Amino acid sequence: MVIKINYLVLLAIFSVVVFSSGALATTEIICASTTSTENSGLFSYILPIFEKKTGIKVKVVARGTGAAIEMGKRGDADVAFVHAKEQEMKAVEEGFFVSRHDVMYNDFVIIGPNNDPAKIKGIKSTTEAFKKIAESSQFISRGDNSGTNTKELSIWKKVAIDPKGQKWYLEVGQGMEKTQRIANEKRAYTLTDRGTWLATKDKLEMVIVLEGDPSLFNQYGVMAVNPVRLSESAGAEKVPFIKYKEAMEFISWLISKEGQQAIASFKDKNGNQLFIPNAK
């Protein structure tokens, strides 16, 4: 008898655990985006406004830009919100995405240890700073084909240095926060978007050593997965699962006056505006 009761208890525990939250009434789309937009808190600020207006729930999977675009190409997302314009334009050209729009911008900054061992402070040009870091310190690279990584590699290209495999160059293959953290522990330099930096700087013993160079401009764009191209590559007649209509609704809202205002009014916990809307 005792055993019977115990089994009942066990069953009760399991049934509570198995209890399902039930069906969802709203339409949902998956947005492949980047750590900088998700972890800065932007999405948790603007998405409820959008959901309230349209009833569409946007679920965000935060990856690097490269991985986010790949997600769209495979049909695992309905819309991509990323920050590497060249990569985005290429994916549009290949037909995987349509309706790409500029949404907002901020900028990249170079950060380094508090005491700035490579003496980067005072240098105005990004290329000069990169050269100096290469000569006298260590650089931590995202190494993950993200928007930040793409920008960084374009700078190395400009200064005609091939950093791959160099002793002073570490490709960590991690998100922005973890990359900053590794730079922090290793007393090294890295390139970061300002949004993530403002969100994490209190926890790091690092400072901005260079900012304001026009080449550090960081444009964010949004684009919808092209269901037609996807069905071609799948060899199917039509892929019914891409929620193109809802994705376009999301894009239209982001670039509308209302969406742009929502982005502009988003502030981090210290009251900084992280993203400046610039949809045309």
Add this chain to the structure above:
Amino acid sequence: MDSIIEAFSKAFTLIINFNAELLGIIFLSLKVSGTALVVATIIGLPLSALISFKKFPLKGLFISVLNTFMGLPPVVVGLFVYLLLSRSGPLGFMGLLYTPSAMVIAQTILALPIIASLSNSAIVSVEPIVKQASMTLGATTLQVSLTIIREARYGIMSGVIAAFGRVMAEVGAILIVGGNIAGYTRVMTTTIALETDKGNFELALALGIILLAISLFINSALHLIQKKGMAQTNR
């Protein structure tokens, strides 16, 4: 050292005042891992009985493979399930990627070999006299099998407990197939990983303590049942 102590004290404050979001995350963890465990047991128990009672070619090899799969790297399982469930994959039409169901599938794959293998060990180590006795009493093959499984139930339970520990602690697979979507597929382990990245060590640590406490609670409950039952069997 100070920072660690500080983290602990902040962690406890967070636990005392824990909010709805935190509760949601804890609940989802239990739901995903619990469901995976139930599914893995439903499949794994008959499978282990089959392995234990039937003779078939390459049985030894099969058991070795099963034992090896007890150590499946979660990221590999995650990748495998991802490719399977991706819209471009064979099961893409089901639309399961980045849902709690995908996480359940991945964790079931992780739990299954542990339950099947440890149940098998428990069943084969039941005293042969049990089998002989029940046969003498005129039991059918099915009845004999059920009697043996009943004898082995506490060993089987150890397997389930071990599998529970594995899936509750797991992060690699569910991160890949769940996508760590806030409020939807974000569970305790993926939150801990994320908050550690963000440098919110207090929150990460608080979650870690809660995770351990839940595991301790469930394991104690299971252990209690096991101990009571064993005492009764031996009486």
